[in-house]
Amino acid sequence: MNSYMIRKLLAKLFLSIDKTTSSVGSNSSRVLDDELQRSRNNARELSIKNRDRVYAMVKEVLNYYNTVSCQCAYPRFIQYTSIDCRDYDGTFFVLETEAFIEHAFEYFDVSKINNGEESIRSIYTCKKCKSTFEYGWSDFSIAISRAYLKPIQIMAIQIGAEADTPIPVVMGLCGHKLRTMEFYDMVTFDDFLAYIYELK
Numbered sequence: 441m442n443s444y445m446i447r448k449l450l451a452k453l454f455l456s457i458d459k460t461t462s463s464v465g466s467n468s469s470r471v472l473d474d475e476l477q478r479s480r481n482n483a484r485e486l487s488i489k490n491r492d493r494v495y496a497m498v499k500e501v502l503n504y505y506n507t508v509s510c511q512c513a514y515p516r517f518i519q520y521t522s523i524d525c526r527d528y529d530g531t532f533f534v535l536e537t538e539a540f541i542e543h544a545f546e547y548f549d550v551s552k553i554n555n556g557e558e559s560i561r562s563i564y565t566c567k568k569c570k571s572t573f574e575y576g577w578s579d580f581s582i583a584i585s586r587a588y589l590k591p592i593q594i595m596a597i598q599i600g601a602e603a604d605t606p607i608p609v610v611m612g613l614c615g616h617k618l619r620t621m622e623f624y625d626m627v628t629f630d631d632f633l634a635y636i637y638e639l640k
């Protein structure tokens with residue numbers, strides 16, 4: 441779950457606790473515990489459901505890119521996969537970036553190179569257009585790791601719309617040291633889909 445969602449859920453939770461404390465007597469602490477647990481469970485379920493939905497959407501979009509051309513022809517694909525917290529001195533990942541890179545794997549040939557500053561580094565070559573990308577992966581803690589896929593040479597004729605800012609995200613950032621949210625725009629699933637499908 442990203443920090444924006446956590447903040448929203450906590451705000452909601454505190455509001456409901458306020459209401460509870462004013463209306464219950466001696467049982468209030470047990471009621472609060474139940475309420476807190478329920479809210480936590482709901483938040484966790486919602487987060488998993490939303491995450492799965494983003495991954496499913498991205499899988500479908502990549503499939504579409506590859507029926508029309510390939511992912512390399514879409515600047516917005518490259519925009520998401522190129523996000524790298526190290527460029528902003530942060531330790532975070534963007535869920536949409538992770539989804540794109542994970543599902544894009546099947547459309548590339550992969551060859552390992554020396555790791556440099558990363559835990560894993562590879563060259564990804566598009567099976568269709570032969571564009572090349574550098575893949576890197578590192579972890580910063582047990583919970584936080586991030587991957588990137590940055591273009592080296594793009595061979596495909598660009599057919600997707602140009603990348604725009606702020607970057608639309610449904611789930612967004614998760615980590616310890618985040619980039620400020622002014623660079624990201626929390627949007628609905630529909631707006632996210634429209635953005636990644638848009639043509640020139």
Ligand SMILES: [Zn+2]
Binds near residue numbers: 512513568571596
């Ligand atoms: Zn390609």
